[in-house]
Amino acid sequence: MQDRQVILDTETTGLNAGSGDRIIEIGCVELVNRRVTGRTYHTYLNPEREIHPDATAVHGFTLEDLLDKPKFAQVVEEFHAFVAGAELVIHNAAFDIGFLEAEYKLLGKPGFMSETGCTRLDTLTLAKELHPGKRNNLDTLCERYGIPNTHRTLHGALLDARLLADVYLAMTRGQDALEIGVETASAAGGQAVDLRGLALAAWTPPAEDLAAHERYLDGLDKEVKGACVWRAEPAAPAA
Structure with a gap:
């Protein structure tokens, strides 16, 4: 529906x-x-x-x-x-x-x-x-x-x-957001699906979608008065 x-x-x-x-x-x-x-x-x-x-x-x-x-x-x-x-x-x-x-x-x-x-x-x-x-x-x-x-x-x-x-x-x-997992499936009365062996095709978003995403992140930056977490550099792995 x-x-x-x-x-x-x-x-x-x-x-x-x-x-x-x-x-x-x-x-x-x-x-x-x-x-x-x-x-x-x-x-x-x-x-x-x-x-x-x-x-x-x-x-x-x-x-x-x-x-x-x-x-x-x-x-x-x-x-x-x-x-x-x-x-x-x-x-x-x-x-x-x-x-x-x-x-x-x-x-x-x-x-x-x-x-x-x-x-x-x-x-x-x-x-x-x-x-x-x-x-x-x-x-x-x-x-x-x-x-x-x-x-x-x-x-x-x-x-x-x-x-x-x-x-x-x-x-x-x-x-x-689409959530797939053991807890979600169990709550719905179904069975969990193992996706580990599934090969997923790479997809590149169109330019207008990327631009819209950047505008959204700009708005988040204004909210936090700095760089939002999605623009933060990932922490270096421990040696």
């Missing part, structure tokens, strides 16, 4: 869905088995209300920019079909999901999460667990993990979703 995730971000007219603020942009990036598939969902929306100047300062949009865009009711089925059943990966998930729940409520629907059957993973919560006491906004995480974001002068839902996909994969890189 495929492990399908959707990285999701929204832009809004303000900060409070409960007081009537609305979504003006939705951006989604699909991951399957921790790989970016290239499938995305993106739309701008006419929020049918004014946009707070503080929000415009963040994403650059005024109501006049969006009057010719569809209303949420016009895109809900297409959006629903894209995210249905996925694990949603969102930075500060309560904010975006709160707005989506409010949009579904305005349409008389039972609720966004219940109707789509989605689950959620909050990367802000994950980042706080990994880096307690530090800033963990998206820009800071991009810098920490060596992900280029100099082209991000204003917030945009699809751009931010793409950046968050890179950040999420970097933060969780160790979670997809």
Whole structure:
């Protein structure tokens, strides 16, 4: 069974869905088995209300920019079909999901999460667990993990979703390790496999993967304020 995730971000007219603020942009990036598939969902929306100047300062949009865009009711089925059943990966998930729940409520629907059957993973919560006491906004995480974001002068839902996909994969890189051993096999009720006589083919990673690895190590160097353990010289064997 495929492990399908959707990285999701929204832009809004303000900060409070409960007081009537609305979504003006939705951006989604699909991951399957921790790989970016290239499938995305993106739309701008006419929020049918004014946009707070503080929000415009963040994403650059005024109501006049969006009057010719569809209303949420016009895109809900297409959006629903894209995210249905996925694990949603969102930075500060309560904010975006709160707005989506409010949009579904305005349409008389039972609720966004219940109707789509989605689950959620909050990367802000994950980042706080990994880096307690530090800033963990998206820009800071991009810098920490060596992900280029100099082209991000204003917030945009699809751009931010793409950046968050890179950040999420970097933060969780160790979670997809394959462990094969006696204890693992025993715990699973199987038998250990002896791989000592297996000849493994040598493989050289492509240049872009090596460059991404170096950027990741650069981020670790910043964390430890020096050279991380993976760049340390191995100790000389005892004589």
